[in-house]
Amino acid sequence: MSYVELLxxxxxxxxxxxxxxxxxxxxxxxxxxxxxxxTSVHHHVxxxxxxxxxxxxxxxxxxxxxxxxxxxxxxxxxLEYLFGIAAYAAIIFATILGxxxxxxxxxxxxxxxxxxxxxxxALEYFxxxxxxxxxxxxxxxxxxxxxxxxxxxFFKGQVTFDAGAALGISASGLGAxxxxxxxxxxxxxxxxxxxxxxxxxxxxxxxxxxxxxxxxDFGPGFHAVALAMNYINPxxxxxxxxxxxxxxxxxxxxxFSTGADIALTWxxxxxxxxxxxxxxxxxxx
Amino acid sequence: MNxxxxxxxxxxxGDQLAVDDLTLEVEEGSVCGLLGPNGAGKTTxxxxxxxxxxxxxxxxxxxxxxxxxxxxxxxAFVPERNDLYEWMTVGEQLALARRTYKTFDPKRAAxxxxxxxxxxxxxxxxxxxxxxxxxxxxxAFAFRPRVLxxxxxxSGLDPIFQRVALDLIIDAAASGATxxxxxxxxxxxxxxxxxxxxxxxxxLVLDGNIDTLKGEEKIVEAVFExxxxxxxxxxxxxxxxxxxxxxxVLRAFVRSDxxxxxxxxxAHNPKAVSVYDLALEDIFLGAVAGPANAYGEAS
Numbered sequence: 001m002s003y004v005e006l007l008x009x010x011x012x013x014x015x016x017x018x019x020x021x022x023x024x025x026x027x028x029x030x031x032x033x034x035x036x037x038x039t040s041v042h043h044h045v046x047x048x049x050x051x052x053x054x055x056x057x058x059x060x061x062x063x064x065x066x067x068x069x070x071x072x073x074x075x076x077x078x079l080e081y082l083f084g085i086a087a088y089a090a091i092i093f094a095t096i097l098g099x100x101x102x103x104x105x106x107x108x109x110x111x112x113x114x115x116x117x118x119x120x121x122a123l124e125y126f127x128x129x130x131x132x133x134x135x136x137x138x139x140x141x142x143x144x145x146x147x148x149x150x151x152x153x154f155f156k157g158q159v160t161f162d163a164g165a166a167l168g169i170s171a172s173g174l175g176a177x178x179x180x181x182x183x184x185x186x187x188x189x190x191x192x193x194x195x196x197x198x199x200x201x202x203x204x205x206x207x208x209x210x211x212x213x214x215x216x217d218f219g220p221g222f223h224a225v226a227l228a229m230n231y232i233n234p235x236x237x238x239x240x241x242x243x244x245x246x247x248x249x250x251x252x253x254x255x256f257s258t259g260a261d262i263a264l265t266w267x268x269x270x271x272x273x274x275x276x277x278x279x280x281x282x283x284x285x
Numbered sequence: 286m287n288x289x290x291x292x293x294x295x296x297x298x299g300d301q302l303a304v305d306d307l308t309l310e311v312e313e314g315s316v317c318g319l320l321g322p323n324g325a326g327k328t329t330x331x332x333x334x335x336x337x338x339x340x341x342x343x344x345x346x347x348x349x350x351x352x353x354x355x356x357x358x359x360x361a362f363v364p365e366r367n368d369l370y371e372w373m374t375v376g377e378q379l380a381l382a383r384r385t386y387k388t389f390d391p392k393r394a395a396x397x398x399x400x401x402x403x404x405x406x407x408x409x410x411x412x413x414x415x416x417x418x419x420x421x422x423x424x425a426f427a428f429r430p431r432v433l434x435x436x437x438x439x440s441g442l443d444p445i446f447q448r449v450a451l452d453l454i455i456d457a458a459a460s461g462a463t464x465x466x467x468x469x470x471x472x473x474x475x476x477x478x479x480x481x482x483x484x485x486x487x488x489l490v491l492d493g494n495i496d497t498l499k500g501e502e503k504i505v506e507a508v509f510e511x512x513x514x515x516x517x518x519x520x521x522x523x524x525x526x527x528x529x530x531x532x533x534v535l536r537a538f539v540r541s542d543x544x545x546x547x548x549x550x551x552a553h554n555p556k557a558v559s560v561y562d563l564a565l566e567d568i569f570l571g572a573v574a575g576p577a578n579a580y581g582e583a584s
Contacts, residue, residue, distance in 0.1 A: 003381050004370060004381060007373065112336075113337070113357055114385050115358040141525070247389070285337045
């Protein structure tokens with residue numbers, strides 16, 4: 001029966017992967033196109049998650065001259081950022097897959113009249129979905145590395161890599177993806193509400209309501225509410241990389257250690273999936 | 286042995302009583318047709334039997350035990366509303382069934398696909414309602430189940446494929462399968478089933494062997510010059526179960542001595558009096574008809 005979810009995840013991956021590939025190809029092509037065919041000076045500015053602007057200059061020659069930072073020194077591409085972007089893609093994909101059990105509730109009969117228990121079926125779905133989320137992470141990372149390679153950064157020795165930061169951001173990002181996925185399953189598995197609606201509302205909560213609540217300062221009581229809102233906000237656990245001196249530091253909004261963030265997201269995800277499976281088992285269709 | 290046993294099933298949705306103390310047993314190798322008007326509780330009974338709904342009370346068994354996931358190795362269910370994955374192709378849907386059932390027979394599936402003229406490359410959502418029903422039937426019959434529960438199996442099928450569906454049911458029963466199916470087409474039940482159960486407002490109002498039920502009564506039909514009026518005493522005559530009239534036509538459902546009822550009606554100068562064997566449709570209408578089109582039950 002996991003075949004159903006395998007096909008469903010494959011279909012979503014095809015669309016998601018195509019869009020992602022198109023965006024990266026367009027970005028790479030626009031940089032290369034400008035580099036090779038421009039006759040005047042062009043500046044392409046790429047901003048990283050920290051707000052640092054990297055300038056790619058071209059002055060009528062085919063050679064790519066790259067500079068970064070205000071002192072115009074040689075541009076540095078920290079590869080750990082690519083892990084962060086890949087994890088973010090995995091988070092988006094996880095929210096699309098989130099209500100996979102709920103999709104079986106649209107009709108009745110087929111998923112529930114097969115020689116497989118609902119608990120096992122739910123576990124199979126979780127397994128397939130988790131593998132697909134990791135696959136999207138890997139695909140996005142591969143795509144970004146390919147883009148960096150196409151832009152010539154590897155040949156010029158301009159890449160740097162902090163393995164610790166990359167591991168931290170990857171585990172934290174995939175944890176946030178799994179947590180969000182689990183919460184969506186727990187919210188939708190036991191009812192007939194439209195999964196797409198819940199996905200949309202969850203994005204509004206995570207990207208609008210929770211950040212606004214965090215930003216507002218209406219006293220300690222409101223602060224406690226905002227904090228509580230962020231405990232169930234997967235992105236609040238998603239670490240970002242900040243640079244302190246020459247060190248890449250992985251930090252999340254909630255201020256826990258990276259290890260605690262990772263442990264919490266995966267734990268919440270597992271508990272949410274267990275709740276979802278229980279609710280799904282008891283569902284009358 | 287009873288392959289399907291529903292005993293004292295009651296199912297409530299809040300204050301609404303959907304099925305009321307239903308007891309129905311279907312013997313191994315037999316075909317039971319479940320009839321009833323819309324909202325009679327047929328689908329609720331099926332869903333309760335299969336564990337899709339929790340009954341308020343009662344016991345439900347298939348193959349001598351309550352339904353568990355393992356039961357579905359031997360049981361095929363075709364729901365009233367086609368519940369296929371619309372985004373899949375017919376081929377993918379068949380591949381899913383092949384991976385799901387140990388006893389799935391790809392050769393049989395191919396035969397059925399050819400019989401229903403299914404294109405395995407087509408997406409389910411591109412098929413007509415009838416073709417979707419054909420896919421559901423193909424999936425149900427391709428793993429040669431011991432028990433078939435079919436809720437309106439020929440819904441949407443054209444008359445040719447309705448006949449094919451009926452033949453499949455009869456063929457499965459001849460091979461030893463037990464079939465419980467519902468239909469709004471009484472003729473289909475009459476043709477395929479050896480037993481009928483009729484539900485009304487969640488209650489079982491009639492249950493028995495079709496041939497026996499048909500042999501129990503005759504219809505005496507009288508046509509009058511003017512609007513028919515039942516002769517005095519006819520409604521309370523112990524030989525008459527029920528009377529109905531429509532314009533100038535009066536019908537008496539007679540348990541015994543139809544010749545005596547004919548003589549009674551002839552005394553009121555009808556234009557014509559005829560005696561018919563009961564059809565299943567008459568039994569069904571007799572069982573579910575309300576007082577609006579009937580004079581009432583004889584005591």
